[in-house]
Amino acid sequence: MRRDDWQLGTWGRIPVSMHWTVLLSAAWLYIIFQNVPFTLIGCVAMIVLMLVHEFGHVLALRRRKLGVTGIQLFGVHGETTYNVELNSVTLHFFKEEWDEFIQLVKPLVGGKSA
Numbered sequence: 001m002r003r004d005d006w007q008l009g010t011w012g013r014i015p016v017s018m019h020w021t022v023l024l025s026a027a028w029l030y031i032i033f034q035n036v037p038f039t040l041i042g043c044v045a046m047i048v049l050m051l052v053h054e055f056g057h058v059l060a061l062r063r064r065k066l067g068v069t070g071i072q073l074f075g076v077h078g079e080t081t082y083n084v085e086l087n088s089v090t091l092h093f094f095k096e097e098w099d100e101f102i103q104l105v106k107p108l109v110g111g112k113s114a
């Protein structure tokens with residue numbers, strides 16, 4: 001876990017953290033709204049939306065029986081990390097890296113790469 005994150009707790013056995021860059025989004029929302037209450041409502045809505053999105057990834061990963069290791073929120077996006085265990089080796093992936101990995105190994109196991 002990064003040290004410039006705030007831990008928001010462990011939700012459904014998944015550590016959730018928020019990076020300081022989320023504060024930049026708060027400033028950006030204030031520039032748009034020019035109103036503190038609207039900015040606060042916007043911040044809460046944005047964070048809830050990011051979490052709902054990331055927990056969608058968690059749902060998909062758990063369906064594939066992949067171990068989710070954490071959720072980190074950044075500026076206006078989040079990342080869900082997870083791992084794959086191959087005998088004694090554990091690989092940690094972000095979603096995009098996993099997609100690249102699948103594209104690389106597909107031809108090796110007789111599948112077609114997209």
Ligand SMILES: [Zn+2]
Binds near residue numbers: 053054057
């Ligand atoms: Zn996503």
